[in-house]
Amino acid sequence: MEMRKEISRSCKECDGLLVGRIDQCFCSDACRTSYHNRRRYEEKKTYSECIAIVQKTLLHNYKILTTLRQKGEQFSVLYLQDLGFSFRHLTSITEHEGGLHYHCFNESYLVTDQALILLND
Numbered sequence: 001m002e003m004r005k006e007i008s009r010s011c012k013e014c015d016g017l018l019v020g021r022i023d024q025c026f027c028s029d030a031c032r033t034s035y036h037n038r039r040r041y042e043e044k045k046t047y048s049e050c051i052a053i054v055q056k057t058l059l060h061n062y063k064i065l066t067t068l069r070q071k072g073e074q075f076s077v078l079y080l081q082d083l084g085f086s087f088r089h090l091t092s093i094t095e096h097e098g099g100l101h102y103h104c105f106n107e108s109y110l111v112t113d114q115a116l117i118l119l120n121d
Contacts, residue, residue, distance in 0.1 A: 057089045058104060065107040065118065073118050080116055087111070 009018040013031035018024050026032040064085050068075055080087075092103045101108050101119060108119040 054089060057086050058091065061085055061089055061104045062107060065104055065109065069107070069118055075116050075118075077111070077114060077116055 009024070010016065011018055011027040011031050012025050013035040014027065016027040016031070018027055026035065064080065064083050068080075077087075090102050090104050094101045094103070099110060101110055103109075110117045110119055
């Protein structure tokens, strides 16, 4: 006579006792649906927060560039960093004869070793 060990398994959603198939994860369809809906909501919430941070940074960069356009055409990279400009966030890059042109929405600029030069569209 063979003795089998009973392994108690619990539902991933409500921790209820599972009876049935060995690979069963949920005690009911309601728990399965609830678990996956909650997981999708948490993932979506995380993505939304990430997108909001990038959007906020892009808008901040845009405001800096539009303000600087009224003051002149060339500015020190250090000055822009002091203003909180993020060189890592931009909307596109295009290649031209003079080098790479960076874009933050409709504002275009060229970055040299020491300066940022605003470009006319």
